[in-house]
Amino acid sequence: MCAALMSERAPPRAALHSISDTAPAGARLIFFAGACPLDLDGSTVGVGDYAAQAGKAMENLALALKAAGVQLENVLSTRVLVASSTQSDLVEAWTVIREAFGEHDVPSTLLGVTVLGYTDQLVEIEAVAAVID
16 A cells, blocks of 8 residues: 655665655545553553553554554554663564564654653554555
């Protein structure tokens, strides 16, 4: 559904993820605010565990996508926020998220931040998806 974009003037692809994408002609874009690692009662899942929180945030993102009539394959890009200044913590969360997308190589930005909005929250995932009605 989406097409990766590359420029001959861009530096060689060093990262193990896509860096660009485009929506198909006529697609409607859907913007998803940060999916958080929260249970139905609003409590934070996996306190202190980056991988568990990334997994729960992906689960919640998948539910939001489904409610909008799309799925992971429709996601054009993500922004992953991880409350840490340690690269290994970011990689731990990213590994779970990347695996959840499977063969769908989504352009993503991975950021280490100071703090996120919910008590004990370590991971948040924003997404943009495209759908042709």
